[in-house]
Amino acid sequence: MNIDLAFAFLIILFVLKRGAASRFFEKPFWARISACSFAIYMTHEDVLCSFVFRFLEKHPSLAETHTLTVSAVAVALCYVFGLLIWKYVELPVTRWLKSRMQ
Known part of the structure; x- marks a missing residue:
């Protein structure tokens, strides 16, 4: 799989808030680090x-x-x-x- 395609897929998953990675990064700890x-x-x-x-x-x-x-x-x-x-x-x-x- 092309690396660009993989990143595009990840971005779509994060935008749609689907998948285990999205749920993991929605935790308050990651929100605080983001802020x-x-x-x-x-x-x-x-x-x-x-x-x-x-x-x-x-x-x-x-x-x-x-x-x-x-x-x-x-x-x-x-x-x-x-x-x-x-x-x-x-x-x-x-x-x-x-x-x-x-």
Whole structure:
């Protein structure tokens, strides 16, 4: 099957909200990630450079012995920090801008 055709099929499934994948991604967790995804994207590099890489400079053996754990903590930190930025910066600024435009 052509990869373009496969993606087209997936898009149609998601638009029609059919299938197990659509039901899986309708869960509140995925909705929250979707809502704060821009904040996660904008802050993930700062989180990784500021916290994770500095920590690994001091404890380099952890990256080799506990790779999965370090990766999970890094993803969790990016998610939590992005969620906080979304909730306390992006949402209030969006509300303020909407009120100014009306």
